[in-house]
Amino acid sequence: MKKYLPHIIFAGLCVVPLMDLSSYIMHILILVLMWSVIGMAWNILGGYTGQVSFGHAAFFGFGAYTAGILYYHLGISAWWGIPACVVILTALSLVVGYICLRLRGAYFALATLALGEICRVTTENLVDFTQGNMGIMIRERTWVDKTWYFYIILFIAAGTFLLIKIVMESKLGYYFVAIREDQDAAESLGIDTTFYKTISLCLSGVLTGIAGAFFMNYMGYIDPGVVFPLYDISITTVMVVMVGGAATYWGPVVGAVIMVFLAEEIRSLPYIGAAHMTIFGVILILIILFVPNGLVGDYRRLLKPFKHKKEASS
């Protein structure tokens, strides 16, 4: 049963558009799937390889701007952004990886944090190329209806899930986990840690970029404040994974479901809506304190008090 869970969920999601749901619910589902892709992508790097990134907005925004600039300057469909950003984000990841994955400790976290800011400042200032704060808008949307957007992001999400499963069950995945657990030990076993960390970053960056390119096509408008913010994208990505559970297949998906619904609910509340960042911050702190491995990672521990009440009390 558990083995076929992905298939069942995928099949279930395939028939969702046939149910004639409201446009708003479809929008939420599309966002959930998009955030699962970003979360899964972050999870490769942060969860499995242990390199925490605070700047996934940079990869996301790069993907979105690749699509946007292709449309704006070359006049071709923004959907070409998805294949194009594979190339561009690999290049970006290689550069970032070369600069900061040689170093250990907090350098990578800080460098990615800076990367997000660098991207934002640069896009704001390169007005001729990126339109600066005016942003880029796609004037003719591909579809008015959300069905096809849903199927596209569904296939991207399914592809990401499959790719991660394949990677993590191959040698590569074991290298990643070895690097996370003990870099010195990994190195002494002959694993070129910098190289494999860079590969992990490339995978993660490209997948996030694809989600970004999709976002450009779906939303039809981007500006630096929408795609490069620290809290709304980078930290939300970290939260998606931490809520769900780092280094688990289902963690980012569960996290995306919870975070997107929570964000929508909190923002629509009167008065409290303005304080949604506070609530997110408090949730983040509580998760770190009490469920450090996320809902999926710690679910056995979380269920314990319900299953064995006597054991728990003793």
Add this chain to the structure above:
Amino acid sequence: MEQLELFLQTLIAGFMLGGLYALIGLGMALVMGVMRVINLAHGDFMMIAMYIAYWLFTLFDIDPYLSVFIAAPALFLFGLAIQKYLLTPVMKVESILPHNLVILTVGLAMVFSNLATVFFTGDYRSTPVSYASNAWYLTDFWSESPIELSLSMPWTLSFVLAVVITIGLWIFLTKTDMGKSIRATSQDVDAALLMGVNVNRVRMMTFGIGMILVAAAGCLFIPIYYLYPALGRQFTNVGFVITVIGGMGSTNGAVIGGLILGIFESMTATYIGMGWAPAGRFAIFVAALVFLPGGIASLIRKGRLGK
């Protein structure tokens, strides 16, 4: 001649900015050295101090420079509480992700900046002190001087006070027992433990002192800057860039790093454009990562060992 004037004026402005940046960087470097944690809420603590100074000025007409004596102890206690009830428990939590504490500080930053927006609105605020536009001119002292340079009074005051606080910290770190324990812990936690240093207490004190430094920086910044809730991010970035330029956890490095960053930023603002000043900040950060990953501390160490 005008070019030279502009250059010297930029240099002076950068040097003063650097002195204040050094204060921010010092607090972060101390915490980094002892706790191995980059405090990404550092700038937001500074934002809190600035709001304290702002409200003291607006409501009670207390000079921002005097409010150091109120903001610093307040943030010290606040820092101790955060360290005791949040950071220490998280240190004991077992998890897969290695940077739990850093993520925790990000959560704190989110809470602080958002709460400030909710309570104080997003308005830009400043403390219009009476001496804000006073300045000293070079021609006042040397009338035949070929070039004209000026020193703004609040900038100079802030800079001098920053230097005084930095010297005070240096004396504290080198002469007192607590200071020595802090340096010992930052060099080697296990060895410090074996030498009978109460590491937990040292950690709390260090976090508290970091908060004092950042509170002081906030109070020194408010007469010359403006204040809004999201301001913390910018200064957190300044702090960690300095920490990396200076070498993780090195206090000497942080002072030099602060000065370098201040001068570099003011140069980019003058010669490239105001909008690019933050980009200049990160350019120097990337340069430090590529060419000098150990930071200035590694240069100092090399010089001392004579290798």
